[in-house]
Amino acid sequence: MQILSGLTKDTGGGIESQTKEKAVEIYPPKMYSLFSMKHIFAIAAMAVAVLESAAFEIYSDFPGGNIDIVEKGDSGAKIRQQYRDSDWWFYWSFGVKGAEGRTLTFGFVDSGDVIGSRGPAASFDGGKTWKWLGAQGVKRKKHSSSFEFAFPDGAKDVRFAFCLPYMPTDFDAFAKSAPSLKKMPLCKTRKGRENFAYSLGNPDGKIKIFLTSRHHACETTGTFAMQGILEEFLKKGGAAEKLLKDAEIVAVPFMDLDGVLDGDQGKGRKPHDHNRDYTKSPIYPSVAAFQKLYNAKMEKAEIAIALDLHAPFMFRGADGDSDNRAYLVEGPIGSKVENLRKLSKILEAATLKSGEGAIIHLQKWDVKYGTLWNTPSNMKEVTCSAWAGRHPKAAFACTVEIPYTDCVGAEVNSESLRGFGANIAKSLAEYFAAPESKESKK
Ligand SMILES: [Zn+2]
Structure with a gap:
């Protein structure tokens, strides 16, 4: 995570310059350039790995999609259903890509308890078939609710919805x-x-x-x-x-x-x-x-x-x-x-x-x-x-x-x-x- 934030803030330059300084002290100039490149690649590879693990994607650009992402972090996201031209109501539907093997929590903020008695509906085949996830991962409060989900290893793309969609x-x-x-x-x-x-x-x-x-x-x-x-x-x-x-x-x-x-x-x-x-x-x-x-x-x-x-x-x-x-x-x-x-x-x-x-x-x-x-x-x-x-x-x-x-x-x-x-x-x-x-x- 430190690597990630360093990279984000410094776009890699900070890490590279630190590595160079260290290398100059120990190695003669020719060796230095070769070895430091190895270092840079190794660190970059680690950074990419960390970035990839954090970079799950929440999307709703499909028929019936409805979600606002309020905040996204390592452990999940704060989200909210879009009311659009209605008053408060509880429908939502979104997909998550790239979270396989991870456990994430999706929390609805300032939008009421909007998860039904059987938890979210989920689809593992791009919305063709659906099942209820159950209420075991659901936490309810008066003005918010959340669900935790452990994405199976092969689950590259999972859809979640308030109800069973019919399109x-x-x-x-x-x-x-x-x-x-x-x-x-x-x-x-x-x-x-x-x-x-x-x-x-x-x-x-x-x-x-x-x-x-x-x-x-x-x-x-x-x-x-x-x-x-x-x-x-x-x-x-x-x-x-x-x-x-x-x-x-x-x-x-x-x-x-x-x-x-x-x-x-x-x-x-x-x-x-x-x-x-x-x-x-x-x-x-x-x-x-x-x-x-x-x-x-x-x-x-x-x-x-x-x-x-x-x-x-x-x-x-x-x-x-x-x-x-x-x-x-x-x-x-x-x-x-x-x-x-x-x-x-x-x-x-x-x-x-x-x-x-x-x-x-x-x-x-x-x-x-x-x-x-x-x-x-x-x-x-x-x-x-x-x-x-x-x-x-x-x-x-x-x-x-x-x-x-x-x-x-x-x-x-x-x-x-x-x-x-x-x-x-x-x-x-x-x-x-x-x-x-x-x-x-x-
Ligand atoms: Zn009605």
């Missing part, structure tokens, strides 16, 4: 495996990207099921669940597939595509976020385009359900916290609440049959209108589900909250999230198959 490339890979999923242009985003909607089933079907996620860019669990819903509908011979004779699924996986790719929090974006934009004149092209698509599809519909898939607040592992539950958010609209409760009950039964490790849903977890944060306000009136639910043909529309890390002890991961989605699909099939569905439409 457009993930959806594209899934869509490739499902040729019957029809890709439709939705809109050009504010930043000029092409955004897409997807259709599955019978476009002339009288039942329409709308699925949306990432109105809040960071809420990745909703898109995993969406994939699970679609996978179940695609399964040959299942009850969900049978429903497609009469039904069309319309899905928009990335409502805030720019936010997802840029690694924004998205939640609470100023002047308002995508899920507070369902006004007569939306400011986000994807919201305007979804409204248009919804209304056009509804012309052929007799009945519809719209599920807007979200994640609740982060869960840090405290007892009595409700952010480790999967639940529906009830709306205010008269008899339509009964339709929501009917699906909720079916979904509860389906998830409870799913065995160990499944993300379960209990109807009693649903947040009733007028309770907690689910209270009447101007802002609640302009959410996707409030807007979609007002359509006369809508049986109901609601927000589905799917936790980031834990569901009452079950690990949230790609498999359990997609399993939860599969249960939503099966429940939708049962909902529309049940004879009383026509009654409850009224």
Whole structure:
């Protein structure tokens, strides 16, 4: 370290001149120049070795990346998530290169405790696959948190994130495996990207099921669940597939595509976020385009359900916290609440049959209108589900909250999230198959 700081300050000159002085005392001039060069090379080699060991790199220049480096040192770094145009929120995602074989601590400073109950998510293959590191290396304080990680010898490049990422490339890979999923242009985003909607089933079907996620860019669990819903509908011979004779699924996986790719929090974006934009004149092209698509599809519909898939607040592992539950958010609209409760009950039964490790849903977890944060306000009136639910043909529309890390002890991961989605699909099939569905439409 002394060599390192000497080199940094003196750019090598100081060390070289000291060596020369010493050499002059002992050796005759010709020998001196030869030997001192050896010294210089040896010291330089040592310095390079020290420099290399300190020179791990923190980066976030990839889709979904989000981090500020406050301070970097030998033992790790002080970092902070970027809020950008949101108030405080907890999403972050970064990579570390060149730290193989070392143990480093990454501390979030002045940015709250932003590590979930299962520690950071990590990827060792450039973001293709992810797993939770566990909470054993996590230290929590009221306004900060940190995690320590021992990089294995071969781990030249490791990604860390608050949650399990789900990016457009993930959806594209899934869509490739499902040729019957029809890709439709939705809109050009504010930043000029092409955004897409997807259709599955019978476009002339009288039942329409709308699925949306990432109105809040960071809420990745909703898109995993969406994939699970679609996978179940695609399964040959299942009850969900049978429903497609009469039904069309319309899905928009990335409502805030720019936010997802840029690694924004998205939640609470100023002047308002995508899920507070369902006004007569939306400011986000994807919201305007979804409204248009919804209304056009509804012309052929007799009945519809719209599920807007979200994640609740982060869960840090405290007892009595409700952010480790999967639940529906009830709306205010008269008899339509009964339709929501009917699906909720079916979904509860389906998830409870799913065995160990499944993300379960209990109807009693649903947040009733007028309770907690689910209270009447101007802002609640302009959410996707409030807007979609007002359509006369809508049986109901609601927000589905799917936790980031834990569901009452079950690990949230790609498999359990997609399993939860599969249960939503099966429940939708049962909902529309049940004879009383026509009654409850009224
Ligand atoms: Zn949300």
